[in-house]
Amino acid sequence: MIQLLVPDLPTIEELLPWLKWIDNNKWYSNFGPLVQKFESELTELLDSNLTTVNSGTSALELSLLALELPIGSKVLLPAFTFPATVTAIKYIGLQPVFTDIDPNSWLLTPNIARQILDKITYDVVIPVTTFGHPQPVDEWDQFNKDTNVTVLIDAASSFGNQPIGKRCITTFSLHATKAFGIGEGGLIVANCADFIQQVRALSNFGFENGVIVRYGSNAKLSEYHAAVGLAQLKRWEQIVQKREVIWNIYQKYLAKTSLQSMPENHIPAILSVKINGNIPILTNKQIKTRRWYYPPLYKHPAFTDIVKISPQENDYLPITENLSLLGLPFHTSLTEEEISYICNNL
Amino acid sequence: MIQLLVPDLPTIEELLPWLKWIDNNKWYSNFGPLVQKFESELTELLDSNLTTVNSGTSALELSLLALELPIGSKVLLPAFTFPATVTAIKYIGLQPVFTDIDPNSWLLTPNIARQILDKITYDVVIPVTTFGHPQPVDEWDQFNKDTNVTVLIDAASSFGNQPIGKRCITTFSLHATKAFGIGEGGLIVANCADFIQQVRALSNFGFENGVIVRYGSNAKLSEYHAAVGLAQLKRWEQIVQKREVIWNIYQKYLAKTSLQSMPENHIPAILSVKINGNIPILTNKQIKTRRWYYPPLYKHPAFTDIVKISPQENDYLPITENLSLLGLPFHTSLTEEEISYICNNL
Numbered sequence: 001m002i003q004l005l006v007p008d009l010p011t012i013e014e015l016l017p018w019l020k021w022i023d024n025n026k027w028y029s030n031f032g033p034l035v036q037k038f039e040s041e042l043t044e045l046l047d048s049n050l051t052t053v054n055s056g057t058s059a060l061e062l063s064l065l066a067l068e069l070p071i072g073s074k075v076l077l078p079a080f081t082f083p084a085t086v087t088a089i090k091y092i093g094l095q096p097v098f099t100d101i102d103p104n105s106w107l108l109t110p111n112i113a114r115q116i117l118d119k120i121t122y123d124v125v126i127p128v129t130t131f132g133h134p135q136p137v138d139e140w141d142q143f144n145k146d147t148n149v150t151v152l153i154d155a156a157s158s159f160g161n162q163p164i165g166k167r168c169i170t171t172f173s174l175h176a177t178k179a180f181g182i183g184e185g186g187l188i189v190a191n192c193a194d195f196i197q198q199v200r201a202l203s204n205f206g207f208e209n210g211v212i213v214r215y216g217s218n219a220k221l222s223e224y225h226a227a228v229g230l231a232q233l234k235r236w237e238q239i240v241q242k243r244e245v246i247w248n249i250y251q252k253y254l255a256k257t258s259l260q261s262m263p264e265n266h267i268p269a270i271l272s273v274k275i276n277g278n279i280p281i282l283t284n285k286q287i288k289t290r291r292w293y294y295p296p297l298y299k300h301p302a303f304t305d306i307v308k309i310s311p312q313e314n315d316y317l318p319i320t321e322n323l324s325l326l327g328l329p330f331h332t333s334l335t336e337e338e339i340s341y342i343c344n345n346l
Numbered sequence: 347m348i349q350l351l352v353p354d355l356p357t358i359e360e361l362l363p364w365l366k367w368i369d370n371n372k373w374y375s376n377f378g379p380l381v382q383k384f385e386s387e388l389t390e391l392l393d394s395n396l397t398t399v400n401s402g403t404s405a406l407e408l409s410l411l412a413l414e415l416p417i418g419s420k421v422l423l424p425a426f427t428f429p430a431t432v433t434a435i436k437y438i439g440l441q442p443v444f445t446d447i448d449p450n451s452w453l454l455t456p457n458i459a460r461q462i463l464d465k466i467t468y469d470v471v472i473p474v475t476t477f478g479h480p481q482p483v484d485e486w487d488q489f490n491k492d493t494n495v496t497v498l499i500d501a502a503s504s505f506g507n508q509p510i511g512k513r514c515i516t517t518f519s520l521h522a523t524k525a526f527g528i529g530e531g532g533l534i535v536a537n538c539a540d541f542i543q544q545v546r547a548l549s550n551f552g553f554e555n556g557v558i559v560r561y562g563s564n565a566k567l568s569e570y571h572a573a574v575g576l577a578q579l580k581r582w583e584q585i586v587q588k589r590e591v592i593w594n595i596y597q598k599y600l601a602k603t604s605l606q607s608m609p610e611n612h613i614p615a616i617l618s619v620k621i622n623g624n625i626p627i628l629t630n631k632q633i634k635t636r637r638w639y640y641p642p643l644y645k646h647p648a649f650t651d652i653v654k655i656s657p658q659e660n661d662y663l664p665i666t667e668n669l670s671l672l673g674l675p676f677h678t679s680l681t682e683e684e685i686s687y688i689c690n691n692l
Contacts, residue, residue, distance in 0.1 A: 009372075012365045016358070026352060028522035054530065057563055086561070087551050087558070090561050091438065091562075091563050176374030176375050184374075205430055212648040214647075215429075215432070215648045217403055217404070217437050218403035218404070224570045224571065225570065301557060302560050302561045
């Protein structure tokens with residue numbers, strides 16, 4: 001069976017030097033030396049202020065919480081995304097509003113966000129970097145400047161693809177299935193040091209100088225996950241290269257099919273192809289696939305009551321509704337033979 | 347310097363067999379084989395249904411969320427506890443109500459909960475197992491039977507001390523500083539299998555059969571932390587014995603002082619002594635101490651607006667207000683010489 005996603009994480013041998021640090025320090029969480037070192041290396045890599053947390057979901061929750069919005073404030077997001085984008089909004093008591101995506105990039109674009117602003121007001125927009133596709137950060141910076149709406153880019157799958165804006169907040173997931181995986185983990189990245197400091201405090205209940213000034217939760221990254229992160233940073237360049245090779249092989253074989261693959265020139269986090277007509281069932285060919293983000297979020301029982309606003313017409317999101325995608329295996333352990341076999345069966 | 351808390355966690359050598367599992371499985375989160383094995387061993391140890399999560403705080407949050415209470419429902423808790431008890435309530439949109447503690451056990455007791463019920467109605471009570479002191483679970487089962495108020499025991503520090511009730515929900519923290527520490531982690535334990543299944547779904551966004559039926563968050567324990575947990579289970583009996591020895595030595599030397607130490611016969615998670623008069627400063631004696639749970643929660647800036655209801659008189663919690671405690675070093679690497687030195691300086 002050709003697997004859909006195979007995590008590419010450090011081996012024991014690669015972890016050992018960092019685990020020895022832990023044994024020596026006897027420090028296991030609460031912003032220990034490995035978390036500090038991991039954050040400092042990430043800061044250098046991304047050239048921005050940031051803080052680690054224990055998941056991409058808590059990165060979204062705490063970023064939203066740090067904005068100090070009144071309960072029930074509206075947050076615009078695409079209906080075409082992983083459920084965590086909307087659970088995070090609901091979990092801390094804000095009101096999600098679904099909108100549609102661009103037919104070509106499959107993204108909630110600044111253009112769509114502006115069209116929706118003509119119809120309703122909202123306080124935050126969460127553009128998602130669907131399947132790893134980066135969001136145009138300069139345009140979003142400009143959008144924020146023009147509208148004062150907070151832009152929180154949910155770049156869960158896009159570590160390595162998504163640049164950091166001057167005015168946007170960006171969150172990443174470091175879940176095992178991501179290109180940069182550490183098991184479970186997340187990052188909040190923003191130009192504003194005060195904001196990052198606030199999120200960091202909220203990830204530790206909200207403690208500031210021994211008392212809780214604003215309440216948060218416990219979302220601290222443990223030293224164990226920081227150890228995995230530090231080992232993974234040493235492998236990152238190599239992972240990127242391997243994913244590039246896999247992607248180029250896919251490009252070669254997908255070109256022989258009639259399928260539209262990922263819209264632009266970047267290394268996808270997830271490889272989805274657009275299907276016209278019936279979704280092929282490849283399980284009997286020993287190929288694992290997944291219909292990512294299907295059904296659309298507004299069809300999940302928990303989200304049927306969430307308002308939908310379309311740039312075209314209210315209450316109907318035609319692109320999301322009619323997009324038919326198939327997620328293909330995409331990971332660093334694929335061989336050219338396997339990729340050729342997959343594409344031949346499409 | 348004699349440290350206050352020194353985590354007693356597995357060494358690399360003890361972790362290695364489980365890390366090899368991870369390398370072989372290439373499974374890092376999402377209820378992998380190590381989490382399943384860890385949960386199955388814990389189930390045997392505690393003889394109850396349970397699910398793991400990534401912290402004691404998320405154990406509280408998700409247990410409260412699983413109760414499906416209307417936003418703003420009242421939750422009674424002691425003002426004398428770690429802030430996570432109240433942040434969890436606020437984080438998911440419920441309304442905390444502070445009450446006082448028993449002057450002898452320093453616990454919110456069933457008796458106090460009944461007295462408050464004569465004054466106001468509330469939907470949930472969270473008795474805390476202060477410093478590891480177990481809550482009387484049969485009495486709480488009876489309280490729930492009599493009143494229909496949900497009892498959620500915050501046994502964050504009391505793994506090994508707190509028995510599991512028939513009608514109560516119990517949460518534990520597995521944070522590094524706890525007697526059973528794994529770095530970061532938590533447990534929800536309850537007799538009701540359906541409730542545990544619900545919390546487990548909520549810890550994975552709320553997924554049930556591929557769709558979100560009720561929204562949750564991401565609070566899954568990673569395979570790395572399950573590995574630490576499995577290694578720790580093999581050391582657990584030995585940790586308990588070591589803590590018992592330390593406690594007995596403390597008893598011997600504390601008896602020579604006039605100080606009231608922990609109220610009852612159990613191995614404390616945190617060793618606090620009651621101080622009459624000025625709190626001694628021991629830093630210049632090279633002894634680290636901490637005034638646990640000071641100031642009372644209602645004096646933290648984030649919680650000053652929370653209603654306080656006392657069994658005696660409204661709006662004033664005399665026991666919490668006047669309790670003066672000092673937390674002494676308590677961990678398995680203390681020597682008799684150090685304990686004698688600490689007690690001589692009190």
